[in-house]
Amino acid sequence: MLRWSSSTFNLLQPITIKNASAAVLILSVLIWMVNTLGYSPNQDIGSSELSESNDIEEKVIAGHPVLENLSSEPGVVEVELTASKERISLKPGVETDVYAYNGRVPGPLLEATEGDSVIIHFKNDLPEDTTVHWHGIHLPFVMDGSPFHPVEPGETFAYSFRIHEGTAGTYWYHPHPHHRTAWQVGMGLYGGIIIRDPNDPLPDSLTEHLLILSDNRFDEDGEIEFAEPGSRQERVDNMNGREGDVLFANDEIMPELSIRSGETQRWRIVNASGARIYRLALEGHAFTHIGSDGGLFEHPKEVDEIILSNGERAELLVHGTDDPGSKVTLQDLPYDRYMPMFRPSNWDEANDLLTLRYTDDSPLEETFEVPETLREIPELNVDDATETRVMRMTNGKINSRTMDMKRVDETAELGATEIWDIQNLVGMDHPFHLHGFQFQVIDRNGELVSQRKWEDTVNVPGFESARFIVRYDNYPGKWMFHCHILDHEDQGMMGVLEVK
Known part of the structure; x- marks a missing residue:
């Protein structure tokens, strides 16, 4: 933003013959703007008086402001994203120091379509290193935003990747x-992505x-608030992961x-909590479960509730089966994911x-018929x-190891197909996430799963197991x-798979 100040008029201070004509031009412009447009010398250009006549309506999709596409080229999505310290209101009537993407918590929505080339010009205006991880997207290693590629304070990085077919x-x-993921997410750094299927x-x-x-x-x-070092709350957070008592949608x-009434809506849900696992139910309503981490299922499934672990996503159809004027509540039902002590x-x-309120309009005469088949998923x-790789999860460790950035824990060949056997040897849930490649869960505790789907995170409850193929x-x-x-990840419950 350009600010008018005394420094602006310093352009007109003692002038030599060489810049006299330029000074006359500048003075003419200044006089015209003051007399005609009513600007004072200390007024912000771009402030409310000017912007009222040049407002550009912000694009909003699915309830979220969308990152503006700076490219006019078909098939290219080019956006700007900045992480910075801000002071905004999270709770009504109270301002809070946060970390934010483009000044928002959550950050603005990134929207793209299969086949698009995506370019994100990222700037780190935080006082510490950070990255941007594009959770679940299949992309090149250097674009993954993992700890291997930190962006230092004041630095920029251009994330670029192509959206593959089947990614929607x-x-x-x-x-x-x-070691800082839980802190930075807890401070407000997270945002949504929708990939469209044409x-x-x-x-x-x-x-x-x-x-x-x-x-x-x-x-x-x-x-x-984060737990004080050495406090009992810190011990609880280290074990359970940090949960908050204020819940946001x-x-x-x-x-x-x-x-x-009679309407069907499409809900996309992301669990961005650092530790909380949601057991979602809408009182008096069933969901049609149509998708998970990697997009749509082959076939929809009617369910009464959804369990969504950290990092997981779900796509649901919500059917307006109640009467006009009524209201219902989406709830997080009790779910015991904890170590008993x-x-x-x-x-x-x-x-x-949240509250789902029915309008007073009369019910729709034609209701939406859900397709029996949504897409084909190759097996x-x-x-x-x-x-077959075996991953034994214990408190803070995988296969008795904590994370070492200088160590490679597993090695695989590019193009290979493998099975991972994830075994949880302790009494609390551990959601397991693999970067770079989506997988299909084969079985849980030896029982075959009934629905083929693409996932990148699988929750494994205490003393249970799950196998997936990738x-x-x-x-x-x-x-x-x-x-x-996220607290477990920061403590070192993480490893490195090198594909070469």
Whole structure:
């Protein structure tokens, strides 16, 4: 923003013959702007008086402001993203120091379509190193935003990658610096991604909502609170992961959505919490579960509730089956993910997340018919697997190791298909996330799963196991795998898979 000040008029201070004509031109412009437009010498150009006549309506999709595409070239999405310290209101009537993307918590939505080339011009205006991890996106190693590629304070980095066919779905972005991920996400750095399918089997006439769920803790002054070093709360957070008692859906506490009786809406849900696992239910309503981490299922499934672990996403159809004028509540039902000795006293209480209010309009006469088949998902054949890797998760460790940036824990060949056997040897849930490559869960505790789907995070409850199959396509590099309870990740519950 250009500011008019005395320095502006210094251009007109003692003039030589060489710049006299320029000075006359500048003076003429200044006089015209003051007399004709009414500007004072200390007024901001771009302030409200000017912007009122030049407002550009902000694009909003699924309830979120969208990163502006700076490119006019078809098939190219080029945006700018800045991480910075800000002071904004998270709780009503209180301002809070946060870390934010483009001044917002959550950050603005990144929207792209399969086949697009995406360029994100990122700037780090934070006082510490950071990265941007494009959670779940299949992309080159150097663009993954892992701890191997930190962006220092004041520096910039251009993330660029192509969106592969079959990627359409709901994703999210967040920082991934070594030992500081939980802190930076807790301070407000996270945002949503929607990848579109040009041949989406669901019509764009459906109302769409992107719900980014998070939680946080605040002190008496309204500032984000982290446990004091050496305190009992720190021990609890180190074990359970840091949970907050204030729950957000997007940037609001208990927001309200509207639906018409007889209407069907498409909800995309992201669990951006550092540790909380959500058990979602809408009182008196069933969901049609249509997708997960890697996009749509082959076939929709009717469910009464959804369990969404850290980093996971879900796509649902919500059907307006109640009467006009009624309202219902989306709740986070009790879910015991904890070590018994650190289980919170109120773990068995439900939490309200948002209100769904029915309009007073008469019910729609024609209701939406959900397609029986949404898409085909190619099966990764277990007979093609050349190796089975066993990952034993304990408190803060995988295979009895903590993270070492200088060590490679697993090595695989580019193009290989492998099975990973994830075993949880302790009494609390651990959601396991693999960077770079989506996978298909084969079985849980030896029982075959019924729904083929693409995932990048799989929750493994205490003393249970899950096996998935993965193929390392396209991109060599050093890829992280870790528990997605962010405090556990920061403590070193993470390893490195090198694909070459």
